[in-house]
Amino acid sequence: MSVRLVAIALGGLFGFAISWGQFTDPDRIREMLLLEDAYLYVMMGTAVAVGFVGVRALRRMGTRALVTGEPVSWTTSGVERRHLVGAAIFGVGWAVTDACPAPIAGQLAQGTLWSLFTIAGVAIGIVLFLRGEERRLARPATPRASAPSQARPLASAQTP
Amino acid sequence: MKRVSDLLVTRPPAFVLGAVLGLIVVAVLATLNQRLGVLGGYSAVVERLSGRAPSFGWRASFLLGVFGGSLLFSALAGGSTVGAGYGWLTRTFTGDWQVLVVGVLLLLGGVLIGYGAKAAGGCTSGNGICGTALGSPASFAATATFMATAIAVTFAIDSLIT
Numbered sequence: 001m002s003v004r005l006v007a008i009a010l011g012g013l014f015g016f017a018i019s020w021g022q023f024t025d026p027d028r029i030r031e032m033l034l035l036e037d038a039y040l041y042v043m044m045g046t047a048v049a050v051g052f053v054g055v056r057a058l059r060r061m062g063t064r065a066l067v068t069g070e071p072v073s074w075t076t077s078g079v080e081r082r083h084l085v086g087a088a089i090f091g092v093g094w095a096v097t098d099a100c101p102a103p104i105a106g107q108l109a110q111g112t113l114w115s116l117f118t119i120a121g122v123a124i125g126i127v128l129f130l131r132g133e134e135r136r137l138a139r140p141a142t143p144r145a146s147a148p149s150q151a152r153p154l155a156s157a158q159t160p
Numbered sequence: 161m162k163r164v165s166d167l168l169v170t171r172p173p174a175f176v177l178g179a180v181l182g183l184i185v186v187a188v189l190a191t192l193n194q195r196l197g198v199l200g201g202y203s204a205v206v207e208r209l210s211g212r213a214p215s216f217g218w219r220a221s222f223l224l225g226v227f228g229g230s231l232l233f234s235a236l237a238g239g240s241t242v243g244a245g246y247g248w249l250t251r252t253f254t255g256d257w258q259v260l261v262v263g264v265l266l267l268l269g270g271v272l273i274g275y276g277a278k279a280a281g282g283c284t285s286g287n288g289i290c291g292t293a294l295g296s297p298a299s300f301a302a303t304a305t306f307m308a309t310a311i312a313v314t315f316a317i318d319s320l321i322t
Binding site for chain 1: 168171172174175177178179180181182183184185186187188189190191192193195196198199201202203205206207210212218219221222223224225226227228229230231232233234237240241242243245246247248249250262263264265266267268269270271272273274275276277278279280281283284285287288289290291292293294295296297298299301302303305306307308309310311312313314315317318
């Protein structure tokens with residue numbers, strides 16, 4: 001079974017599910033963010049609980065990934081400033097557009113052409129971040145910025 | 161087919177949908193040994209097209225799947241579940257300049273989503289569902305931050321436009 005086919009199938013299930021949950025509708029998201037509709041919060045809480053138990057069951061059983069054959073494992077990250085600042089920036093974008101990356105793709109699939117603007121923005125935002133990281137990583141070459149603390153790994157490599 | 165569309169026009173119970181999404185997190189790990197995240201799909205496409213990565217990778221395929229799954233839903237439901245126009249933006253900004261104003265706001269919002277989620281290490285799915293399920297402190301902190309920010313900004317926008 002190819003990695004690509006499995007990824008498309010699981011992504012397809014994910015896209016179908018969020019569309020059925022009407023997360024592609026900006027008005028629905030807005031109702032949830034205005035705390036008029038608890039759907040998002042119940043959904044997220046259940047998803048995290050099911051995922052939390054499920055992934056630990058996999059690890060406890062010593063499962064190997066069906067397609068790649070690797071032992072199932074993951075690493076976690078401690079809280080850094082970038083997580084908080086980045087999340088706050090993301091939250092503003094979410095509130096303005098009433099959409100996040102998965103629903104944006106779903107909107108386009110359902111014929112909402114407004115989402116083309118949001119998708120273009122997401123791509124620009126990613127490019128700006130990558131360029132910033134590339135500039136930051138290039139900086140240790142100069143004597144003034146050669147402190148070891150600045151030689152952090154590229155954050156993009158950790159992005160799920 | 162009519163019965164299928166009748167079923168799909170109403171949202172499933174939130175806990176059912178949540179359980180399905182949680183199981184998808186488990187399935188991505190069980191098959192690919194990877195962390196689910198949709199922003200990573202956009203990033204994979206950008207990195208491939210800008211020559212930063214040699215291939216699209218599985219994340220771009222997952223994003224393609226999200227698109228395809230939504231398309232299938234739309235076909236089975238007999239139409240889009242996205243409301244007419246684009247939410248508060250097209251209701252607030254009308255007239256000749258609507259496309260420009262709403263387009264610019266969506267573009268800027270998208271920039272914040274793309275930049276912010278990259279810096280935070282994930283979006284609603286990557287941090288909010290998957291990272292938290294894996295027990296990552298960074299994901300819990302990021303999720304609390306973007307939820308609080310999004311709620312606060314939505315209330316602020318609401319007070320300005322009503």
